[in-house]
Amino acid sequence: MASPNISFDAIPASIRKPGKYFEFNTRLAVRTLPGNPQRVLLLGQRLATGSQAALHPVDVFSDEQAAQLFGHASQLHLMARAAITANPYVQLTAVAMDDPKDGTAASGKLRLNNRAVTQGVLSLWIADQRIDLPLAGFQSDSSILMALQQLVEKHQDKLPVRAQYLGTGELVLTARHKGFVGNSIKLRCQSTDPSLLPTIDKQLSGGTGGVDMSPALAAAAASGHHIIVCPQIEPYGMVFQLRSHVESVSGPLEQRGAIGVVGWTDSLAGGIAYTKQLNSGRMSMVWHRGSYQQPCQLGAAYAAVLASEEDPARPLNTLEIKGLDVPAMADQTMRTEQENALYNGMTPLEVGPGNRLQIVRAVSTYTRDPQGVEDESLLDITTMRTLDYVRRACRERVSLRFPRDKLSTRTPEKVRSEILDVLYKLEELEIIEAVEQNKDGVLAERDLQNVGMLCVKIPVDVVNGLHVIAGRIDLLL
Template identity: 65%
Template sequence: MASPNISFDSIPASIRKPGKYFEFNTKLAVRTLPGNPQRVLVLGQKLAAGTQAAMVPADVFSDEQAAQLFGRGSQLHLIARAAITAYPYLQLTAVAIADPAGVAASGTVTLTGTATGSGVLKLWVGATRVDVAVSSGDTAAAVATALGAALAARTDLPATGAVASGVVTVTCVHKGTIGNDLKLVASATAPGLSVAVVTLAGGTLDPDYTATLAAMAGGGHNIIVAPLSSQAQLTVIRSHLDFVSGPMEQRGAIGVFGWPGSLASGTTLAGQINSGRITGAWHRGALRLPCEIAAAYAAVLASEEDPARPLNTLELAGIDVTGIDQRPTRTEQENALYNGMTPLEIGPGDRVQIVRAISTYTKDAQGVDDVALLDITTIRTLDYVRKACRERISLRFPREKLSERTPDKVRSELFDVLLKLEELEIVEAVEANKDGLIVERDSQDVNRLDAKIPVDVVNGLHVFAGRIDLLL
């Protein structure tokens, strides 16, 4: 309180000894907007061979590191590999949990006959193909034994094989329902040899990630990858996101899941979740596990630090290209976009691409259709605007007194933040809405300042319509 307009933090007003005293004020140093790096958190099951303890987070930088930390072929290994493949520069944190006390899913590959010519037996375990050479005269039992050996050699597979009398029983390395999503597809080109597949099923119980998420609540992650695409799992993640992203915690984050199933079941799941902070990538017929699709989708979201920029056409590298009969029609894509699912499509060069990234939020609390949080970029933009405003106020007024002059000073800083956001095309119409920017003292708490900040977010250019007039 040395003067009306200048306050000091370290030089007291009661000095009597002559001298020239200077202190440094860094509160005005930052005039730019904060950065927006995106940190991704992945959850998943680990194997006993993994060196990382369950419930202990680890930063992951490579496929091989994930294999050592969580076990080669484990769910968390596959998730980390999919994420890093999609975006190698990802800031990735992984937290593991042990298998539940359930049953592992299993399926069978049954071989019959004797080869009358040479050929190849091909087996897809998920998106990984295992080949076995077949020679004329090979019996079904011999080929089954060779297939079992080939499966054992592929230590990064999420399943193991046991051979008995021409039948290879394929069992998921994890207990729980994760194995029920693991697809088996086989074909044999050797004449005389037949192959029949029963895909994996029978996995029971899921891990409970409630405690894991609670332990990571203070981590400040921006994107969370759902390990399983079920209503129960996504509801847990939704509750976590609502907590950490709320006005008290203010660590805005979104959740991501993958869906390789039908459109009808996917939109039903989206309706059950109905969250502006959760987005699901629909890739019908994919051989990849749902968690792998989610990891690649999350990595692509993290690669774009501009929260308002659309993600249309961005590629999910490493995700398998589906057959033509599985690719959604335009009508199906529209249906997905109206019902909370983000469709993926096969673009030029057989690249798996995002059509339009939307949230699962379609209805408000009254059940009325609501497009307020349609695009996932909307909530990401709001999170960034909040971050920019909060950090500016924190930097400028760390120990501010609340007087009649304070509201105007705070309003000036908020207005400056909005103008800078407008320069980057994150928000718009700041000047037109400036009268709505209100900063005032609270009517009940004498130590509190309240603000109303109008934010017109910049929307994505998703649709262009033109009319071509024929002139003769």
């Protein structure tokens, strides 16, 4: 190659035969920023009735498909249903896991302390699902419980439990999955007949055994998902496995930026205890106290709404999460509780106009630096998502422009020029700002030890979300 400014990939400089030779160069074709579609990965337990083998990723497009793949009312089926309800256009992949072999299933009991006297309805809530049993009047407690058992079995496509009447005046409800997962299934029961007096456990209990998520995460690692949902927080370390995974694949060598999501439906204090342990800019815990839905459903729905916003810097405040239940008034979060949650790295939901569940502010669990000093640099989950997108945009640009270039004295300035072009385009979309003020900080220089390595420094001023407008009203008389 004799030209100082033109290089060829397919035309050798040693041609002797006369002719006019032209090749195509596509390295300069793309001048825009890359798109930013978000892919969600669900991890959850399957039932033996499902057709999909464990640890094999599969794309999911509908509720019914998920039921066929993972079993009706399985944990993974309910997660897929929640995600699709919250965002029907979500790009969804799922990896199924088997129940723990040494696990036990959680269970709960329903008792009737009298017989039915009048006609009416006995209503049973299992998680967020309600079934109604008509009462004919003057029915014995045993006949009612046997009829209720048949009704539960009739709705096995949507209920995460099985029912069994043992003839002892109690209906036993047992989780369909073995393991700790069943302990999150809440129960309610009420009757229009005041003489019936049902008594029911508040939620299932006694489920033991956890699932090792590492094989499932490894199975989907190469696919490059942006949002990964942990099915639950429990004593077996699943959420910490997810934290390790997202931090690993998002590192400077793999560069597949991802965040992890998990749902929490219990107390504020309990959730804060976990966020303090997680303390990661790549983990987000959504809090919906008093919900009768399982944490796996909450996490899946939240992840689907996160995926609906492709602008990484745009706040998610007030976005509705469709399909979530409205908690009782006593469980709805107050302002002071929401502030406490946000200061401790937990994303609270609130009931908005029209009884719609909305995100107050989407934050990560990162609140302190490695020294234990309070640090809000990665508080908003949009900050990490923005950094991931900026890295991707810069990386793709230099990959297109310099696929097999030489490192000469002119190369650093060429690379710097391309980086600056990307930064200015990002600024036009209000993803970053102050590029002109920071452009002197964009450096491209040769490494002092590796002769084939070019080092680049890119200062990035991330556009912050508009969360607070404070005003003063002056009274004039």
